[in-house]
Amino acid sequence: MLRDLKIFRRNSGKNPTNDGNNENLPADQTVSSASQEEADPSRPPFSTIQEPVRNRNSGSDQETYFRRRNQKTPSKGHTKGPDQFFQLRTPEKLAVGKGKFGWVPKSEQPGLTSPESRDYSLNQGPFQLPPPAPLIASHPLNIGNGYCAATPRSFTTGGKASSVHSGTSSTQSTPTKSVTKPMFNGVSNSRATQCGGTVRAMNFLVSSKGIPLSSAAPPVYASAEVPHFELKEDPSFWMDHNVQVVIRVRPINNMERSLQGYSRCIKQESAQSITWIGQSETRFMFDYVACETVNQEMLFRVAGLPMVENCMSGYNSCVFAYGQTGSGKTHTMLGEINDLELRPSANRGMTPRIFEFLFARIKAEEESRRDEKLQYSCKCSFLEIYNEQITDLLNPSFTNLLVALHCHWQIREDPRKGVYVENLTEYEVENVVDILQLLIQASH
Numbered sequence: 117m118l119r120d121l122k123i124f125r126r127n128s129g130k131n132p133t134n135d136g137n138n139e140n141l142p143a144d145q146t147v148s149s150a151s152q153e154e155a156d157p158s159r160p161p162f163s164t165i166q167e168p169v170r171n172r173n174s175g176s177d178q179e180t181y182f183r184r185r186n187q188k189t190p191s192k193g194h195t196k197g198p199d200q201f202f203q204l205r206t207p208e209k210l211a212v213g214k215g216k217f218g219w220v221p222k223s224e225q226p227g228l229t230s231p232e233s234r235d236y237s238l239n240q241g242p243f244q245l246p247p248p249a250p251l252i253a254s255h256p257l258n259i260g261n262g263y264c265a266a267t268p269r270s271f272t273t274g275g276k277a278s279s280v281h282s283g284t285s286s287t288q289s290t291p292t293k294s295v296t297k298p299m300f301n302g303v304s305n306s307r308a309t310q311c312g313g314t315v316r317a318m319n320f321l322v323s324s325k326g327i328p329l330s331s332a333a334p335p336v337y338a339s340a341e342v343p344h345f346e347l348k349e350d351p352s353f354w355m356d357h358n359v360q361v362v363i364r365v366r367p368i369n370n371m372e373r374s375l376q377g378y379s380r381c382i383k384q385e386s387a388q389s390i391t392w393i394g395q396s397e398t399r400f401m402f403d404y405v406a407c408e409t410v411n412q413e414m415l416f417r418v419a420g421l422p423m424v425e426n427c428m429s430g431y432n433s434c435v436f437a438y439g440q441t442g443s444g445k446t447h448t449m450l451g452e453i454n455d456l457e458l459r460p461s462a463n464r465g466m467t468p469r470i471f472e473f474l475f476a477r478i479k480a481e482e483e484s485r486r487d488e489k490l491q492y493s494c495k496c497s498f499l500e501i502y503n504e505q506i507t508d509l510l511n512p513s514f515t516n517l518l519v520a521l522h523c524h525w526q527i528r529e530d531p532r533k534g535v536y537v538e539n540l541t542e543y544e545v546e547n548v549v550d551i552l553q554l555l556i557q558a559s560h
């Protein structure tokens with residue numbers, strides 16, 4: 117996929133987000149501005165942005181613009197989880213080669229027939245809204261994955277009896293660590309287990325408190341149809357809590373279906389909870405649980421858009437994806453990024469959507485404050501933190517692993533700039549295509 121992306125042109129000057137048809141653009145600039153103004157003044161902004169500097173065009177002391185630093189710190193692990201749980205690995209992963217960051221060209225992904233993998237572009241002009249996400253009948257939910265930054269809300273499970281109990285409602289508090297493993301196969305920490313024809317892929321500990329739900333044996337959730345749960349867009353997503361956890365359930369793939377039919381180990385009951393159907397049922401609560409019928413656009417609106425607004429209000433935003441191999445991290449975070457400029461796919465993921473929206477917001481902000489000659493400067497860097505070593509992925513001298521091992525940079529903290537990595541390569545970026553070009557460059 118990466119090799120095929122010849123369409124990217126740096127600084128083409130064409131902003132794909134400005135034709136008014138893109139669903140990720142702020143529909144009403146006043147709304148966006150309002151949310152910026154409504155930022156809680158009691159929240160001390162991090163020291164990374166809103167630093168007035170001299171206007172680079174006019175040279176006037178009175179004309180300032182805000183220079184924004186982009187201190188993304190994408191990290192990745194080179195190691196995958198243990199491979200003994202073969203059925204958790206998607207066939208795609210075994211069959212095809214991946215880029216440095218595990219991206220697999222769509223054209224090389226056999227067997228996936230979910231609606232997300234369909235080529236919508238045939239019926240789509242540029243920047244059209246994606247077709248409505250159909251209720252998926254043939255792909256029951258199977259594996260949970262999430263882009264998350266914290267432990268889930270407290271959960272409990274009993275012994276033999278099915279139990280569930282919701283504890284603290286804040287993601288900022290760590291749930292109880294005491295664990296009562298269900299009989300036979302318990303949900304283990306960050307470990308997927310295979311038992312009884314169902315795939316278990318929850319990654320969190322469960323605590324020992326619990327209110328029995330039922331003493332009956334847990335049912336096997338094996339329906340072809342899965343319920344759909346709407347996610348509510350909440351503008352205060354990042355305002356109320358510093359950390360939010362979103363779980364996304366991906367559709368079952370062909371291999372899983374052929375191996376285990378529609379058997380699955382989890383069921384969803386709301387847009388905030390998901391239940392592991394084990395020997396003891398265990399319900400997990402999160403800020404959002406996106407069922408498999410939630411599409412990329414909706415996920416962006418729920419989780420990505422508020423992060424951009426958070427940035428525009430002067431705060432740092434960070435998102436990372438966590439989940440076992442094949443659970444959908446790349447799909448969620450990157451998705452289909454072919455032809456972004458001309459025919460953006462409805463299946464493009466969070467990253468392209470976030471930057472489309474960010475640059476649209478910046479443009480709107482600059483236009484609305486033209487009198488002040490406000491200008492934003494966006495710079496992008498791309499680094500890897502692995503084994504406590506930092507590698508500058510945009511450094512031209514980064515040619516092979518040997519070189520990379522010798523390219524170490526220091527993380528420093530500056531009272532004015534905040535946390536930064538010394539000597540990290542930075543590129544000016546003006547649109548989402550610039551960003552993704554660098555992402556691709558860095559991934560080689």
Ligand SMILES: Nc1ncnc2c1ncn2[C@@H]1O[C@H](COP(=O)(O)OP(=O)(O)OP(=O)(O)O)[C@@H](O)[C@H]1O
Nearest residue numbers: 218225230232366367440441442443444445446447
């Ligand atoms: N929500 C989804 N809807 C449809 N297909 C999905 C969804 N999530 C993942 N997939 C598909 O599942 C397969 C595996 O997803 P993906 O490559 O994103 O996993 P990953 O977590 O990035 O794996 P790895 O850690 O091995 O790189 C891909 O073919 C992807 O298109």
